[in-house]
Amino acid sequence: MSRPWVRVDVHKTLRARDRAFHLDTAFETDSDRIVVFGPSGSGKTALIQCIAGLMTPDEGVVRVGGRTLFDSGAGIDLPPQERRVGYLFQDYALFPHLTVEENVGFALRPGLSGRLGEAERKRVRDALAAFDLESHARSLPRQISGGQRQRVALARALIVKPEILLLDEPLSALDSPLRERVRGELLAIQQRFAVPMIVITHDPADAAVLGRMVVVQREGKVVG
Amino acid sequence: MLTPLLLTLKVASAATLMALVAGVVAARLIARYRFPGREVIDALCTLPMVMPPTVLGYYLIVLIGRRGWLGAWLWERLGITLMFTWEGAALAAAVVAFPLVFKGARAAFEGVDRQLEGAARTLGVSESGIFLRVTLPLAWRGVLAGTMLAFARATGEFGATLMVAGNIPGRTQTLSLAVYDAVQRGDDRFAAYLVAVTSVVCVAILLGAGKLLKPRA
Numbered sequence: 001m002s003r004p005w006v007r008v009d010v011h012k013t014l015r016a017r018d019r020a021f022h023l024d025t026a027f028e029t030d031s032d033r034i035v036v037f038g039p040s041g042s043g044k045t046a047l048i049q050c051i052a053g054l055m056t057p058d059e060g061v062v063r064v065g066g067r068t069l070f071d072s073g074a075g076i077d078l079p080p081q082e083r084r085v086g087y088l089f090q091d092y093a094l095f096p097h098l099t100v101e102e103n104v105g106f107a108l109r110p111g112l113s114g115r116l117g118e119a120e121r122k123r124v125r126d127a128l129a130a131f132d133l134e135s136h137a138r139s140l141p142r143q144i145s146g147g148q149r150q151r152v153a154l155a156r157a158l159i160v161k162p163e164i165l166l167l168d169e170p171l172s173a174l175d176s177p178l179r180e181r182v183r184g185e186l187l188a189i190q191q192r193f194a195v196p197m198i199v200i201t202h203d204p205a206d207a208a209v210l211g212r213m214v215v216v217q218r219e220g221k222v223v224g
Numbered sequence: 225m226l227t228p229l230l231l232t233l234k235v236a237s238a239a240t241l242m243a244l245v246a247g248v249v250a251a252r253l254i255a256r257y258r259f260p261g262r263e264v265i266d267a268l269c270t271l272p273m274v275m276p277p278t279v280l281g282y283y284l285i286v287l288i289g290r291r292g293w294l295g296a297w298l299w300e301r302l303g304i305t306l307m308f309t310w311e312g313a314a315l316a317a318a319v320v321a322f323p324l325v326f327k328g329a330r331a332a333f334e335g336v337d338r339q340l341e342g343a344a345r346t347l348g349v350s351e352s353g354i355f356l357r358v359t360l361p362l363a364w365r366g367v368l369a370g371t372m373l374a375f376a377r378a379t380g381e382f383g384a385t386l387m388v389a390g391n392i393p394g395r396t397q398t399l400s401l402a403v404y405d406a407v408q409r410g411d412d413r414f415a416a417y418l419v420a421v422t423s424v425v426c427v428a429i430l431l432g433a434g435k436l437l438k439p440r441a
Contacts, residue, residue: 054342080345093343097361106357107347160348 004028005196006164010050010060010070014043023047023057023220027213032196035211037204043220044200045090048166051198052087053080065163065196086162086195090169092153094141100152101137104128107160127155130192146173147182158193165190165197171206183209227394228402229421235310235385235398236378239317240325243374246318247325248367252355255333273323280319281387288312288388306388313389313396317381321374328370332363365436372433376426 009026023043027034036044049055051062051069059072064085069078094103105116105124116124128134131151136144141152150170157165170186171179183206190197199210207214216224250269254262272280288295288306299305306312336359344354360367382400389396391405399422406415 049342052342052346054345080342081348081350083346084348085346087343087346089339089343091339093337093339095340095343095358106344107349109357156347 003030005030005032005065006034006198007061007063008047008051010047010057010062012046012050012055012057012060014046021220023050025215025217025220025222026060027215027222029213031213033190033210033212034196034198034215035207035213036198036200036215036217037202037207037211038200038217039202041219042217044202044217045168046220047217048087048168048198048200051164052085052166053078053083054087067163084160084163086157086160086165088150088153088157088165088167088170091173092141092149094149094152094156096141099138099140100133100144101128103141103152104133104155104159106156123159127159131155147178150174150182154189158189158195161193162195165193165195167197167199169201170199171201171203179205186210228397228399228418231310231394231396232379232398232400235314235317236375236381238311238314239321239378239381240371240375242314242318243322243325243378244367244371247322247370247374248329251326251329251333252359255330269326270323272319273327277316277320277381277383277385278387281316281384284312284316284319284384284388288315308388308390308392308396310389310396313381313385313398316384316388317378320381320384321378324374324377325367325370328373329363329367332366332370333359335366336362369433369436372429372436376429376433379425379429380422 007028010023012023014021014023021043023046025043025047036047038044046055050057050060051064053069056077057070057072060070061068061072062070068074068076069083069085070076095106098106101124104127105120108116108120108123125134128137131154133148133151133155136148141149144152150173167186171182174182186197186199187210199206201207201210215222250265254266254269285307286292288298290296290299290305290307295305295307306315340358340362341354344358349357380400381398382404385396385398386401391397391401393402393405397405399418403415403418403422406412406418
């Protein structure tokens, strides 16, 4: 295993009208539970978008598990499709026109046509079972609860066995009694799938429970 | 009696198909990418909606006439011309109808949450797969509504068609041209019949498009 497991060093200037925001974040770690903690507007989402390849840094390096995903010096910029990065969006970004099982199996049909084969259908069934979603397989995302939607999004991201899982404020959309439980579920998922994860959050409780390694970010900079 | 109607449906169908393909491709490019000259292309794509059809017809003659830029090549190399043919009429109608597909499709594509496309990307799905499995299924109502308006517009096309394809009964004389012809001849009954047919076709299309455009319950 290459060390460190994760190395992130990204620089990007984001412009909105006359305001400029500078993202300059760097950290490296072998931890499998990284929390990036900071207030909203501190560039946390931009940071994980740079890791996932949905945003291109002006310069920098992103390495995960010995693979270079981005290196401006070496001219490396893998498309998101080749990064093997799981991404849990803040509002889950489930495909509204597809059922729960179609969402979960979405990545298993990378071609243009056809239905899933028997092996793929079994993988979808297993994933639905693992996330306690079997009874909602045929439901549309808008017909299930917020907590269930989050599990669909997790199942969809993990079914392709990503090398790292990025979670954008995974608890902010849930009400507080549910939060406690989901924190525990996230830890269990992380153990069970043995997938390193980077969680971004503005909630100190999340950072305390979920993070083995905490990066504190403010106004685009790492401050602790 | 039926010839102008059948010819109109043939011309309008071919025109709508051309406008659909070109309109969806152009709308996708404009809605998705930021590039220099984007505003100019956007304006050019909308231009046929505001320009007099006869002016469009003139441009088409400059392009595909036997001595036109493209037409001369077609005539000398392949011995074919689009002038005074139903295919030429279809091309003229396609140009006039194109902005309706383009506008509808562009609004529909811009209404698709880009985050969904980003999610599909991180799941390893190719760009063409994303278009066919995410973008198009979420935008198809807008695309289809624009396409139906384009069909209605192509059905009623007069000016550009007349310039390019003339007014040859049985070959290029569509409904709207036949109406003009019948009135000129003083054949009021035939004109009234053609007007009724055209009105029914257009109202049916508009009702269908309105249904599709209505927000989902």
